[in-house]
Structure formats: C-alpha cells, structure tokens
Amino acid sequence: MSHKRIPKRKAAIAAGSVVALGAAVMLLPNANASQDGSSNGAAVPKTLKATDASDLAAQLQTLLGQSFAGSYYDAASKQLVVNVVSGSNNQVVVEAKKAGAQVREVKNSLASLKSGAQTLKAKATIPGTAWAIDPKTNKLAVTADRSVTGAKWARLTSTVKSLGGGMATVKKTSGKFKTLVSGGDAIFAQAQGGTVRCSLGFNVTAKDGSPAFLTAGHCGVAAKQWSDSQTGKPIATVDQATFPGNGDFSLVKYDDPNTKTTSDVNVGGGQTVQITKAADATVGEQVFRMGSTTGLHNGQVTGLDATVNFASETVPGGTDTVTGLIQTNVCAEAGDSGGSLFTQDGSAVGMTSGGSGDCTAGGETFFQPVTAALQATGATLGDSGAGAGAGAGNQGGSASADPSASATDGTGAGGQAGGGAAVGGTADPSAAATDGTGAGNQGAGTGAGDQSGAGTGAGDQSGAGTGAGDQSGTGTGAQSGAGANNGSSLTQTR
Incomplete structure (x- = not known):
C-alpha cells in the first residue's frame, strides 16, 4: 500500500523552521550521571x-x-x-x-504559597499579570506587564501586600503578555480576520491510533482545519482544544490516516534532535526552545504551575486566564508560538504559549507542559506508524543529533536530494550549509533550500531571493526565498 509521507519540514515535531542560525545556541554536554558520595x-x-x-x-x-x-x-x-x-x-x-x-x-509551606496564589486569582486577575511559586526564593513571584498601571497596579500591589511579608515579590516587565500566534514548522488556517499561522508542536499518536500532533490551544480554538502551507488545502483537523482555562493545548489529527510522522526536533539547517520521551520540567534546569522567528535559544525554568492572565483577543476588555504553565527566562517573539521546549537529552517538555519581551531585551515566556497535554488528550508521544525514519533523514535511514559537528560535503540531514545526505547524516544545529552541503530537501539549491531554489540560505520551497522570503522574493517568512528564517511577514496574527 502506498503511504503518504509528510515532507520533513512538515513532519518534524519541532516548532523551528529549517534555518541556518547565525548565532545558534550550542547544546551543552550531558551532565554527569548520578553519583553517590x-x-x-x-x-x-x-x-x-x-x-x-x-x-x-x-x-x-x-x-x-x-x-x-x-x-x-x-x-x-x-x-x-x-x-x-x-x-x-x-x-x-x-x-x-x-x-x-x-x-x-x-519559612513558607507549599500549602501557604498555593493559598496565596488563590488569593491573587480571586482579587488580582488582571490582564497582563502572572504568578508562579519560585522555590529558589520560597515566595510567589508576581509579574506585571507594561499595561498594568494606575488603579490596576495599585490593586495588584495591595493584594500582594495583603498576603503578608515574605510571601511574594512583584516586578514590572517592559513587554506585554500575549499569546504568540505564528511560528515554527508552520501550519496555517483561515479564520475571521485573515490567515492564522501557528506551529506544529510535537507529533503524537492519538488514543485511537491515528497520527496527530500537539500545538497551542489558542491555535485550536482559532480555527478547525489546518494546512501545511499558506494557500494549501487542509491536511489536519482539530480534535480537542483547551484555551483558556487549565492549559493551552490542542490535539490535531491528520486527515490522512496513512500519514507517517517523525519524533524529532528541527533545530535549524535541516538538522534534528531525536525526541525519546516526555518529561516534567524542573525549576533550574536548562531548556531549549526552537521557533521560526528567533531560531534556537536556551535558558532556565524559573517556575511551575504558573498562572497567566492574557488580555482577551475575542472579548473586549476581557481576560483569558491560563493555569498550569511552565515559566522560563527563554526569550520568544511573535512567530515562535507553539514551538518545542526540550532538553539536551531529547526530552519533550513544553510548547510555547505566550509571554512578554523579545530576544533583544529578554522577558518571560510560558509553556504548556507536554506531559499534561498528553494525559488530557490520551495521546502518546512519538512516531506514528512504521516507516517513520529515525533521526534526520527524510527518506528513511538513521542520523544522530550532533550539536557540534559541521555540515560539509554532503554531510547533514537533508532528504531525497540537494546537498544533504538522506541516510546516515549527522545533525548539527549550528553549522552553516554551503555549496549544496547540509540539509537540501529535493532541490539543488545552495545551502538548506527546501524543494528547490537557487538562493543561498535556508529558503523553503522555491525562490531565489536573499533573506527569508515568504513564498517569494526577499523578506522574512516561510515557503520560499532563500534566507535564514521562516518568519510570518505575509500572515496575520490573531
């Protein structure tokens, strides 16, 4: 039987575009194994x-x-x-x-801190605020974005004061909390107001055995059917979506039950990191995020079970409160939504929900825990069906993720043709692809062109522009051009 295979760019579970990053974050060596002393x-x-x-x-x-x-x-x-x-x-x-x-x-018990969080929820659910338990300070860490001023700021600070001394800290951030629609291995939908772009988060197998993927819940409530190109026909339909409320996640099933998917993270340049399991986040651990706008970035988990109050995009003056999120200091921008949060050892940790700031000034970014999304949907992480090639090859074979190797002379993780090696390549999230070397997918373009193109860089699907064109020419976007980032310049955010 003939099986449909989603192209590598579409099937990769990471939320990153196929890009060669100018300043990629290197994955660090594994920590020492547990030792007794x-x-x-x-x-x-x-x-x-x-x-x-x-x-x-x-x-x-x-x-x-x-x-x-x-x-x-x-x-x-x-x-x-x-x-x-x-x-x-x-x-x-x-x-x-x-x-x-x-x-x-x-001093503070976990029960008292959780009680304090309930007080904040009851008295200070204000758009632009967030809080989480910070075990390093043994306090509630309360954050307000730039929109919280005047009476709102007074209400927040008085509520924090009412908790008693030593229970909470409050700080202002220069950014504004928002859901980061767009980004990653792009998926598109038509909704009221125009095209919505989000990112495919992690490929999974649904409870009934069908191939599916997880993405942000605010994407799933925005539109029902999703495509792998801006003008293409839908390839997947939302099965479950949660947002706002206890989480921000969607389960989206591929319309073709024979779709073959892979379990890896696209970290740029056509390179991948194999995902082997889902894991709960730990405050203080190093994590990596991949997104189409800003590429690969790392940071630390700073809080768990975070509550974020987004200004509602559908109800004027309303609040979309989301609970149970992971708080980090990893930067993100519009276009990175739904992106994969993972660890160096291949553990899937979260999916980008929203945040404030940018990758110049920094900020806070919140993620939906993968483990909670899997439990709620009944899905399991990993490949769907036989034949899903391991590692970075697009047509089968096996490739390992090597964060430090250089992609040269056909070495890399490309699929089918072009400069990349379809079988047995070495994945390198930081190497620059040159002279057809690296991760070419179907075409003969120089660098990491996906499906053709004569440009230099990592253009997706066609075009000869320099930069990262979205469908054609020069610009920032996905599907063509020959640049380095799959941004969202030709799409509208919710």
Missing part, C-alpha cells in the same frame, strides 16, 4: 542530571508530605535542592539527605 559516613548531595533530579523530587515530595516546600535544580552544582518547612520532623530531613538531596529550611 559520602564523607565520614555523612550523607552528601548526589550529582544528578536534571531529569534524574525531577524524579528524585517527586519521590521526596511523597516522603516529606506537608514538610515539602518545593524544590529546584542547581545547575552549577548539578544537585537537587529541596525546601523543608522549618521545624519539620528531623527524621524526614535525614531521609531526604540520605536520598541525595541538598536540604534547606524555609
């Missing part, structure tokens, strides 16, 4: 990878019970730091230390 019989903290720290934190939360007041990963020492409420039973503290955690006593 002791000095004179006394328990000392273990050296852990972030994912192992997350597992240990979950175990210790159960062990400590009400004494547990949050935890975070200290990336410098590679240790898990666990907060224990002052005056807790000494025996559970000893057990936590024996398990390998660094234990510190704090």
Whole structure:
C-alpha cells in the first residue's frame, strides 16, 4: 500500500523552521550521571542530571508530605535542592539527605504559597499579570506587564501586600503578555480576520491510533482545519482544544490516516534532535526552545504551575486566564508560538504559549507542559506508524543529533536530494550549509533550500531571493526565498 509521507519540514515535531542560525545556541554536554558520595559516613548531595533530579523530587515530595516546600535544580552544582518547612520532623530531613538531596529550611509551606496564589486569582486577575511559586526564593513571584498601571497596579500591589511579608515579590516587565500566534514548522488556517499561522508542536499518536500532533490551544480554538502551507488545502483537523482555562493545548489529527510522522526536533539547517520521551520540567534546569522567528535559544525554568492572565483577543476588555504553565527566562517573539521546549537529552517538555519581551531585551515566556497535554488528550508521544525514519533523514535511514559537528560535503540531514545526505547524516544545529552541503530537501539549491531554489540560505520551497522570503522574493517568512528564517511577514496574527 502506498503511504503518504509528510515532507520533513512538515513532519518534524519541532516548532523551528529549517534555518541556518547565525548565532545558534550550542547544546551543552550531558551532565554527569548520578553519583553517590559520602564523607565520614555523612550523607552528601548526589550529582544528578536534571531529569534524574525531577524524579528524585517527586519521590521526596511523597516522603516529606506537608514538610515539602518545593524544590529546584542547581545547575552549577548539578544537585537537587529541596525546601523543608522549618521545624519539620528531623527524621524526614535525614531521609531526604540520605536520598541525595541538598536540604534547606524555609519559612513558607507549599500549602501557604498555593493559598496565596488563590488569593491573587480571586482579587488580582488582571490582564497582563502572572504568578508562579519560585522555590529558589520560597515566595510567589508576581509579574506585571507594561499595561498594568494606575488603579490596576495599585490593586495588584495591595493584594500582594495583603498576603503578608515574605510571601511574594512583584516586578514590572517592559513587554506585554500575549499569546504568540505564528511560528515554527508552520501550519496555517483561515479564520475571521485573515490567515492564522501557528506551529506544529510535537507529533503524537492519538488514543485511537491515528497520527496527530500537539500545538497551542489558542491555535485550536482559532480555527478547525489546518494546512501545511499558506494557500494549501487542509491536511489536519482539530480534535480537542483547551484555551483558556487549565492549559493551552490542542490535539490535531491528520486527515490522512496513512500519514507517517517523525519524533524529532528541527533545530535549524535541516538538522534534528531525536525526541525519546516526555518529561516534567524542573525549576533550574536548562531548556531549549526552537521557533521560526528567533531560531534556537536556551535558558532556565524559573517556575511551575504558573498562572497567566492574557488580555482577551475575542472579548473586549476581557481576560483569558491560563493555569498550569511552565515559566522560563527563554526569550520568544511573535512567530515562535507553539514551538518545542526540550532538553539536551531529547526530552519533550513544553510548547510555547505566550509571554512578554523579545530576544533583544529578554522577558518571560510560558509553556504548556507536554506531559499534561498528553494525559488530557490520551495521546502518546512519538512516531506514528512504521516507516517513520529515525533521526534526520527524510527518506528513511538513521542520523544522530550532533550539536557540534559541521555540515560539509554532503554531510547533514537533508532528504531525497540537494546537498544533504538522506541516510546516515549527522545533525548539527549550528553549522552553516554551503555549496549544496547540509540539509537540501529535493532541490539543488545552495545551502538548506527546501524543494528547490537557487538562493543561498535556508529558503523553503522555491525562490531565489536573499533573506527569508515568504513564498517569494526577499523578506522574512516561510515557503520560499532563500534566507535564514521562516518568519510570518505575509500572515496575520490573531
């Protein structure tokens, strides 16, 4: 039976365009494996990878019970730091230390911090505000964007003050919280007001076994049918969508049940990082985000179970409140929405929801946890169906993700033809593709052209312009031109 295969650019689970980044963030070497250590019989903290720290934190939360007041990963020492409420039973503290955690006593219990968050929700649900528990400070970290002024700012600060001293901090950000519609491995829909562009987040297998993908929930409520090109016919239909409320995620099923997908992240230049599992985020761990507007960026998780109050785009003066998000200091801009948040070891962590700031001045960005989206939809992460080539090859074969290798002389992860190697290439998120080398897909263009084109760079589908044209010419966009970014200059955001 003939099976339809989505082109690599469409099937990749990352939200990044096929681009060669001028200043790509290098994925760092793996942290040391967990180690036991002791000095004179006394328990000392273990050296852990972030994912192992997350597992240990979950175990210790159960062990400590009400004494547990949050935890975070200290990336410098590679240790898990666990907060224990002052005056807790000494025996559970000893057990936590024996398990390998660094234990510190704090004032605020997790229950009191969660109660404070409920007070903020009841009294200060103001568009442009957000809050999350910060285990590093053992306080609620409250943020207000530039739109929160006058009476709104007074209301927010008075509510924070009412929580009592030492319970919360409040700061202003120069940006404005917004959902970041557009971006990534682009998907398009026609909605009231024009074309909506979002990003394909992670390919999954739906509960009924059909091929599907996850993306942002505000995309799924904006339109029902989605295409892999701005003017193309729909290829997928929204099955479930949550936004606003407890999350920002959509499950979108491919219309063709024979669609073959891959489980990897497109990190630029046609290169990929294999995704092997979904994982919960840990405060303090390093994470990577890929998006079409700004490419590959990294940072740290700064908060969990965050609440964000977006100004409603459909109800004038209304508020779209979303809970249960991951807060980070990774930058993002319009065009990066729905992009993959992942770790160096191939764990899928989140999908871009929204935030403030940009990749020049910085800011906060919030992500929908992948684990929560999978649980809510019943989907499973990974390839759908046999024949989905592993790694970076578009026509099968296997390629490994090597963040440091250079893509030269046909080495890379291209598919079918062009300069890239369809089988056995080495994925390099930072190498520049030249002279047909790297990730050419079907065409013979120089660099990482996708399906043809004579331009230099990473144009998608055709065109000879220099830069990143959207369908033709010079500009910033997807589907043609021969530039470096798949932005959204020819599409409208919601």
